[in-house]
Amino acid sequence: MKFLLDFFPIVLFFVIYRTMGLYMAIYAMIGATFLQIMITRYRMGKFENIHLITFGLLVFLGGITLALRDPAFLMWKVSVLYVVFAFVLVLSMWIGKKTLLQRMLGKELELPKNMWHQLSWLWGFGFTSIAIFNAHYVNLALGAREALFTATKLDSKIELTELDCVNTTMEQLCIVAQHTEESWVDFKLFGTMGLTFTLIIITIIFIKKYIKEDKK
Numbered sequence: 001m002k003f004l005l006d007f008f009p010i011v012l013f014f015v016i017y018r019t020m021g022l023y024m025a026i027y028a029m030i031g032a033t034f035l036q037i038m039i040t041r042y043r044m045g046k047f048e049n050i051h052l053i054t055f056g057l058l059v060f061l062g063g064i065t066l067a068l069r070d071p072a073f074l075m076w077k078v079s080v081l082y083v084v085f086a087f088v089l090v091l092s093m094w095i096g097k098k099t100l101l102q103r104m105l106g107k108e109l110e111l112p113k114n115m116w117h118q119l120s121w122l123w124g125f126g127f128t129s130i131a132i133f134n135a136h137y138v139n140l141a142l143g144a145r146e147a148l149f150t151a152t153k154l155d156s157k158i159e160l161t162e163l164d165c166v167n168t169t170m171e172q173l174c175i176v177a178q179h180t181e182e183s184w185v186d187f188k189l190f191g192t193m194g195l196t197f198t199l200i201i202i203t204i205i206f207i208k209k210y211i212k213e214d215k216k
Helices: 002-020 022-044 049-068 072-091 100-105 113-151 171-215
Strands: none
Touching: 002 022, 002 171, 022 049, 049 072, 072 100, 072 113, 072 171, 100 113, 113 171
16 A cells, blocks of 8 residues: 555656646646655654655756756656665664664564665665666656757757657657657656565565564
């Protein structure tokens, strides 16, 4: 249930992008993330720091994107966010008596200290990988976008989804720009969700024997 709630804003972003374009999708994701925070507050009785950080970055970078009509700021949000997460997770092994993961999950799981450290490295590496993959798709999308607007007289603030590439002077550049932006949106949903789910599976394999011992 929590996994689905965490990815609800991204799923909504994907759906709205496909039907109404990038900028409306940003408004939808901001609203969905705020709703996510309120639901979590109601269910758990407190705000989750991860959700607050995500919302803050989304409002800031999403707001700049909407104001300037430049998707670069929003596109880089994923990489910035996941690098921050990775850095905090790894750094937490040397700050205080408990890692961040142990502070978050210690009430539900009793694991040796070295296992908490291994999980911190695992998730730190995983989050860094997501940031790198996102950067790859962002570079492709922004590069294709720049090539299109440099070669044509099209307004750079226009939605790529609104363009009819057949009627543009640079049809192939237009198609590539649309395709690479769509590929980034696809990765934002399926890539981040798939890689996160993979990390969860690996984590379960790591801690499986400790869960069994707790049940005995």
